[in-house]
Amino acid sequence: MNQANLDTARLRERRRLMLRIRAFEEAAIRAADNKLVLGAIHPSVGQEAVAAGVCAPLRKDDLLLSTHRGHGHTLAKGADARAMMRELFGREGGNCGGKGGSMHIADFDVGMLGANGVVGANINIAAGAAHAIKLRGGDQITVCIFGDGAVNRGPFLEGLNWAAAFKLPVLFVCEDNGYASTTKSSAVTGGGDLCARAEALGVPTESVDGNDVMAVEETALRLGAAIRAGTGPRFFHARTYRLLGHTSVDPAKYRPDGEADGKWADDPIQRAADLLTSAGVSEAELTADANAAETEMQAAYDDAAGAPWPSVRSAYDDVQDVGAVPAPQGL
């Protein structure tokens, strides 16, 4: 980022958001350690700049589809942290009433149409959401975020081809953290160049340092504007790194010694802090921002821990209208 054009206020705002995402996930990991979050969670520690840079500038009526690693995207789209934490805890008042948990988090009120437990499945869904926008008319866009693992699944080909063929308003964002679960993606990805795949399907691409939040935002805004103008989909390759394991309980021993340690130097939050410091923001201000995020997420943790479980009867709700089975008597 060129220091001369640094928009300090905006960078500080984005750092605050990245801090909130980090604090949310650290709280969730604590909760998992304490057996309060019961299902698997996939932290995005180290990848927050992608969420903040791509999702925060979106309009509320833009649509977002995310992955199993979607806490950051969801928060950045404007979802309420308390409702999200309650969902991770499986409690009443969670976004999905405790039926989804981390991997199926969604907040339709802010246009977040769901994380997905099936790698790559959100790609076709996003193309369809964009298709509905096109049929209806209007300049909303759909953003679809997926990992480097998803490009090896069929929906990548079908969904990008679909969006290109019908010139749909979708921004495909590949959040490339180098790993798909415990496998280094480069070892299992033919050709290696993800952008070349998208280009081959007629989708223009751009590859960016995904740990530079302002570069991510600038790129997302520029591609988003082109998409909004009706010029069809774009593919945004954001290069980042997953600083922790695949899930909160994965020690990630399969990585070469020292690899992750080296990458901490590239932590997007620290990079933003360094830029802000050189732009004259004081240490006290930076610390205050971090503390505010921690306080907010600890409060979300405490709120979720004290929240009631959903009524067991609700297990029978929202299955279907026609042919729904009734809850057992007395439940």
Added chain:
Amino acid sequence: MPALTYREAGRQAVIAEMRLDQSVWCLGEDLGRGGVFGQYAGLEAEFGTDRICSAPISEAAIMGAAVGAAMAGARPIVEMRFADFALCAVDELVNQAAKARYMFGGQSKVPLTVREPMGMWRSSAAQHSQSLEAWYAHIPGLVVAAPATAQDNYTLLRSSIRIDDPVVYMEHKHLWDFEGEVDEGAADFEYGPEQFGKAHVMQEGDACTIVAWSAQVHVAMEAAKTLAADGVHVEVINLRTLWPWDEAAVARSIAKTGRLIVTHEAVGVGGFGGEIVATMAEKHFDKLQRPPLRLTAPRIPISYAPGLENQVRVTADQLVAGVMQLR
């Protein structure tokens, strides 16, 4: 009432709903030229290429896009061409369409009609002939329809498009040219949820209950005719929809006949006939005077050569023999 083919009844149903509701949207391969069975003939001319979307050969994208569009406010009609090809889109149907409403705590419904032409169609062999309705009946969140007559196809298709659930709508390929009287004059409000789980008694009788759906209803009717000539009057129930299914109609019938045969074109093992028989045995055992009988396909793939293909057909003669066996 006009006599329409089963194909035309389906076509008219789509036209009627598309005229009423701008958000109804068809997507599938070769729809522009009318669909592979002509069930979309002329629709592109009336509704344009946006609303009659001729898709690439991308079943997963067709189904997945429909799920996304449904969550974003459209009411898609998905054409899968052959039920067999819908297997390329099982994740999109089973993990996404059927689950989205529930997983997201009711934040969104997924109004979706998935047309899956199924069943045997002379010498189409193992990948173009299957009847997999039981798989979908097994999945919470899905509604499953299997129309047997032109009237069923009109009424159930309009109703499927209207309800807010994902419906697996299984037309039978052998029935496209079957004609039947179709009353299109019902008031619009009559198409909707109440059409599901409502069986039709095609033929009244007291000797035995035969439960069927889709093309097998016609085989049962043929058997009923043969038996009637010998003074044996069976009751034929056309189930119309498999989820929900009309348990009460079957129970009412066996209270009268004391005998139950369920017949389907699908493989018997794990087939929906097992569900019907088990339900009657659990809840209505006292009404049965004989053990229930399933007449279904053996657990072999469907062949090409007619003689081999016929091995998986349950014929009217076999139904007649089954009825006599239970007497």
